[in-house]
Amino acid sequence: MFHLLLTILISTKVFAQVASTEQLGTLNTIQNGFATVAECQNEQTEGVNCAGTALDESLKDILNLATTNQCVASNEDLQNTGIDIPNCPEASDSLKGLDHSYPSGGIFSVYTGNNDGFIEDLLTEYLADNPGGRFNLVLPRERQSYLQNNPNLSRLLNNESVNIIQVETMPAVDRWMQDSFEFTSLDGKPAIYQLEHYREERSSFEDRLACQIAKSCNLPYFIPPDMVDPYNSDINSLNSGGNLETMPGGTLYRGIVKSNGFSNYNMPEDTRAPYQTDYQRIQRESLEAAGNKVLDLDTSFLSVGHVDEIINIVKTNRPAPCDYAVILASPEKAFELMEATAARTAPTPEELEQELTQPTKKRISSSFSLIENRPQRDIDCSEVGYYSLAVEGISNRLSPERVEEIYNLHCMDEQSIHSFVESDEYQILKNENLEGYNPGDPSISDVMQENRDALVAELARTTECSNPPIVEAPVFFRGGVSYAPDLVNGVVHPNAQNTSSIIMPRTYFQPFDQYMEKELSSLGVGSSFVHSVGYHILDGQVHCGTNSARICK
C-alpha cells in the first residue's frame, strides 16, 4: 500500500481544460503534474458527507444498518477507541508516504459472489481490534442476488461499521482492489490517486473503480503525471499498486527486474535485466522531483512482480527508533519447517511394514488413465487441496473446528507433508528457491538477501535503526508465485495497544501459521488469519484484495 501525502499549492488555481479525450475523461486541473477529472468529482460540497447513493430497495431490508456515505472514519472516531493518530509528515508542496504504522480509517474490498468466506473473515478480524474503522464493500449490482441468498453474510454486513458502495458491474480489475489506485492524504484527509492497470486500459475514467469509489465516498481524485497522456500505457504488472509501498522513514520502495536467470515474467522478450517500465521511470522522476527517495528492489523471480508479495512492515512494542519489524519472504524458513514436520509425521517402520499399495485407476480419456499409487498409510489430502478449500469457503467461513481438522492432517495442498518432502517436486523447488536454476544463476534466496540488505541499509539511513527485527515468513515459490498462501501479503492496521495487527492469508499448514503467530506475538504484534485460498489460486492474497485509507493529523 502506497500512501502519499500530497499537498498541492492552492494559492494559484489553474483551471484549464488541458487535455480532453472522448474516451477517457475531461482533465480539469493540472498542477505539479497531477490532474483532476471532472467526471470523478462528487457534486456535493467538499468536506460534507454526501448523501451517497441510497441502497437499492431490495437491500434495505437486509442491510438497514449499513451506510452508503461513510467510507473513512474520522480521527476522533479512532481516537475514541484508543488509537493514537500520528502527525502527518512534514509537508510543503512535496509528496510524502504514509507507512503501515498510520491508522486505517477504512478498508475496502470487492464482493465477487464467491468470496463470502473471505469477506466474513476479513470483516470479523478487521473490526475485532479496529472497531472505529470503516469496512467498505464494493457491491456490484449484478452480484447482489448472491449476497441476498447468504443470510449469514448479510447479517454480518448489517452493521453500522459497514459502508456499501454499489456499482453496476464487476470492476474490470475484478477482486484486485490493491492494484488500480492508491490512497493518498491531502491536508490530513484521504484522497485517491489513480494508477494504470492492464484491465482498465483505454477505459474512461468514469468507469474505473477508483473514480467510482471517489464519487461514492466524496474523496478527491487525482491522475498522476504519467497518466495525463491517455496514450501512455505500458500494460505491465509492475505498474500496479501492490508494487509501490512506503517504509518507515518515508522512502518509497517498489520492484523492478534486476536479475537475469529467471523466467521472463514482466520483461519484454529479448530484453536483459535491469529493466523497469516507462511508467516506473516517469514515476521515479516525479517522486524524486518532489524530494522523495525511491528504492528499487528486485522482483525478478515473481510472476506478478509486486513488492507486497515479499515485504511487509509492522509496528512493534519495541522502543523507537527500532519500533517496527520487517516481514520478509524466506524460502529457507519454509523448507526448514516443512522438513521438520515431515520428520515428525513420517510413518513408523511398523506402519510401513503393514502398508499395502493399491493402484487407483481414474480413467480420463480413451487413451490414457491417470494412475497414482498412494500407500494406504499416507494421509489423504485430496479433500484439502487448495481448489477444494477454495470451494469450501465460497459461501461461508470455515469453522474453527474445521480449521483444526485440516491442520491436523499436515497437508501441503493435495499431498501429505511427508510425501511432498520425499518427492522430486520438492527437490526441484528447493533447488529453484535456494540454489538457482543453472550454475551462475541467482536463486530466489540470493535475491531476497540482496533485497534485505538494501532495505536495512535504507532504514538505517532514514530511521536511525540499524538493526530492525526481521520476521522470516515461511514462503516458497513455484513458477513465480507462492506455493502456499503468502503470509507476507497481509493487511496491516494499528490496534488499541498502538502496535500493529496484521490479517494474513491462512496457509492451512499449521507449522507455517503457528510460526508467524509466535514470531509476531514476541514483538507485540497482533495476528489473525483469513480464508483467502480463492485469491491464492488466482495469484493474489489478502493485501492484493484490499485497499486501506490511512490517516494522520
Place this chain on the structure above:
Amino acid sequence: MKLKYILPFLFLSIAFTSVAQENPFQTKNSQIEMAGKFKLDEFLSSLSFKLVGSDGKFGIEISLSEEGDHKSCLYKVTRLTSPQQTKSVRGVIYARMMKALPCNYQVKDKKLQSILNDTRLINIRYQLEPDNTISGNIEFQGLQHRKDSTF
C-alpha cells in the same frame, strides 16, 4: 506458435458451481481443449502439449513426433486458471509427473531424451490474444535441467 483453442473455463465452473445458476466465471459451457506447439532451445524436434481431462481431473500430454513415431507422456494437472480473473492477467497450468507412470521417452536425440525424461514439473503461463488464440510460455523443470519456450 499460436493455436486456436476453446476457452478452458470448465474447471473453474466446476469449482464454483455452487455459487449460482449464473456462474460468474463461466463464459462457455464446453469441453476443455487447449494445445500448443513449441521447440526447446536448439532441438529441432517439434513438441506439443495438449490438455486432456474431464470431471475436474486433468492432465497435460507432452508429445513429439519423430520419423513417423508418436511419443507422449502424461502429467497430472495441479493448477488450472484462466486469465480473466488472475492478478497476473495470465492463465496458469501447472502439472507434475505421476510417480506410477513415469515418463520414458525413447527418441533419436539423446540429449533431448535426457531432458524429457528428467522433467518432473511443467509450468505453462498463457494469455488471450484478440483473435481468440493463446500465446505464452512453457517451462520444463527437472532434477538436472530446466528449459523453457514460448508457444
